Amino acid sequence: MERWRGLKDLVQDAVDNGSRAVERLQKHAAKLPFDLLEQIPPIATPVKGIRLVHDTMVSGVHVAIRLVNRVAGYTIDGVLFVVEQQKEPAGTPGEGEASAPAAPDGGRGTERASP
Template identity: 30%
Template structure:
């Protein structure tokens, strides 16, 4: 396995870990964040807006973690592009050396 293949495998591993980590943290965040809203709703302090408030809050949290996952994908795509460029450069250099 070439060095660049290993680098790309490590990149994929890190990217997957960040994605899964963001999803796990989001689930925990959603569960913890809903607790005070559930308590307020139980006491009737949110009146008829309880579900709307809870959904809005959950959507906001989801948007943040979606952004984290999107940035992770973009960084992964950028890293893949850089690795491919280096591989192309190496192949080109080998072809130039063969012609000499």
């Protein structure tokens, strides 16, 4: 199971770091056109607003990607825990784990199997 957890961690880190890098690149790529357009007095004010909307939307999309990535990681951790528990003979703790992995909400709303 540790290999699966390691693979999950690698993929999760790749998605998180990739999203941050793409977000930076997208904002950087739009910077020059916005800078040039803001130098034209009649459209400078609307372009500033459009840049703000653009940057906010790009950030929002990447925040959502990273949130889904995190939730998927917690879900996979839960699935791996259940699979691990089903492999064990009744009444024996597995590899030092006595309970399910902690949920991001501190475990509220989750049921844990009794030992």
